[in-house]
Amino acid sequence: MATASLPSDLDRRYGLVRQVVLPGPLPLDGGGSLSPVEIAYETYGTLAPDGGNAILICHALTGDQHVASIHPRTGKPGWWTRMVGAGRPIDPARHFVVCANVLGSCMGSSGPASVDPASGAHWGMAFPVITIRDMVRAQGLLLDHLGVARLRAVVGGSMGGMQALSWPATFPDRVEAAVVIAATARHTAQNIAFHEVGRQAVMADPLWRGGDYYASNEPPAAGLAVARMAAHITYLSEAGLTEKFGRRLQSREAKSFGFDADFQVESYLRHQGIAFVDRFDANSYLYITRAMDYFDLAEEHGGRLADAFRAVPARFCLVSFDTDWLYPTTESRRIVHALNAAGARASFVELSSPYGHDAFLLDSPELNRVVDGFLRADG
């Protein structure tokens, strides 16, 4: 996506690779507040004079704000160019698109790797534990800053879908539609268990040093890599792994009878782990997984999920994938039932894909058709 035609030349609030320091305070679900609040974000397209074309895109656990632009550090295309771009369901020619790095992350928004202005040192584990709703409220502050009163839609997959669900529940008057893909309204015991393994892997690494590793320049890479490996398995389907790797050996004719990565799947996983530690902060991983584990939209509304959607005028579009065992179709169906019980307008489709949870990031013409149709429909 070229930057020349973006409104960034007119108003420095808009454009790629933006970062703003908002005064806050941002009240937090865990008590207390955060002030100031740094938010790194990007915008694409132009906000319509009536403000009616704004779409907020929410990223997943380890995602970032570079949804459809070249990543400034890696040089890689944005993570959702299949969904966002010219001729895509979310099109800067028609939409004003905003994507912000979530609170707690490490891509420019306030998180444990940020410097606490009060102490002048990195927050580390002194950063407050945050929730999905805190992320949403921080996005609300950003939209205030950008002059976006209402969202035509909020769209996200995985943890982005949790935010997309939380948005209308938190700001019922600011959202016209929510697209919730491969997500869930609460983390189950198994979801929590996998995240806890990852956190324990990070914390077991002596280089973690209670989260105080920024000065040493030696992050707990080994622990974080193990955490990523464990999580990565949950993003893929068993059938997808079998199709992609099966029991094929890695660059060898026969088993080595040793502990090298004999199998392609081992080599692939090790690579996933190693590549991840180059781009992600270990403490952010702890904080964001915690926010996801804490997420239970029903609990925030007296224990009844439907009550989260009472008096919510937004339309909802739910999409699940049949081989997603992290947030399986049953979880999307639970949400749809609650929406129905609350009298909210909801459409739901389960798409077929061999790729498990990660399917929402991959090429899926059906997904694009569903999202495009939903976004074009009138409220």
Add this chain to the structure above:
Amino acid sequence: MATASLPSDLDRRYGLVRQVVLPGPLPLDGGGSLSPVEIAYETYGTLAPDGGNAILICHALTGDQHVASIHPRTGKPGWWTRMVGAGRPIDPARHFVVCANVLGSCMGSSGPASVDPASGAHWGMAFPVITIRDMVRAQGLLLDHLGVARLRAVVGGSMGGMQALSWPATFPDRVEAAVVIAATARHTAQNIAFHEVGRQAVMADPLWRGGDYYASNEPPAAGLAVARMAAHITYLSEAGLTEKFGRRLQSREAKSFGFDADFQVESYLRHQGIAFVDRFDANSYLYITRAMDYFDLAEEHGGRLADAFRAVPARFCLVSFDTDWLYPTTESRRIVHALNAAGARASFVELSSPYGHDAFLLDSPELNRVVDGFLRADG
């Protein structure tokens, strides 16, 4: 189970808490051989004069030979008293029962924690990489020592089921029947992936020291605990975890907004990890998971599973559990199809249980009925 009536008073080969050092050499699939071969084992009951009542029980990844006796160190009952004992499907009053600690383990059989007689030091990572078939061949040596020419049956669940499958394929003339519970004929990419996470967790622990931690008396406990936690999730079903823990908090009224074990499932997993390192050797964990990942019975027979069972006279009983996602029913069915294609006699049942893979270790009257009926049937 009382020891007084066991034949151990007559012949020191028989009885509880036995260990034998066999001269070998034991040829290994990876090349070379092991000599001598230590095997820790237990026997229950009396070998019939015609030798026709011997049953070999094969244990799972982290199991041991104390199948139906009080564990000498922990004081806990044997791990399969539901299946083995007076009035049980495998009954020392009728059967001569043998259970041996597998090669590579750490409960008294030769493994990385054993002392290499050639060097006088612990083997560590110099121990040869072994296979499921190597374990089976070591059991064959033990049976020779015990004077057991033929097995009335070989019985096992999980990795024990892999051995029970491998037995007739390796020694077609020594086995009359095989009971294969919650097992698979090959490790899939996902199975390998989970094990690789565990191995990387162990090896990432600085205390692992390339496997050379025996002298330090500081094993890589943190890494092994993480490995166990990750594996443990695969032993339980999502529904079982939800039923047992859901999102319930651990000894608190509200979330702590910290990184303690807020959720019961976190506390449970941490406990599983910590308890495990007290009883298991980290290097053994590496070796045995490797043996399981290498297991592919078809591959050992030219790539066709049915060929593993050609000219095998044994009867087979396959049992799977509907919520077992580690070795799901589809894997047992693959085996049954291969047995059918080979003209072998096979019965198969999928049992219903909420408990996932671990169901084979838990109370299951249906499992007992199936095994009892199968063992009582005439060859």
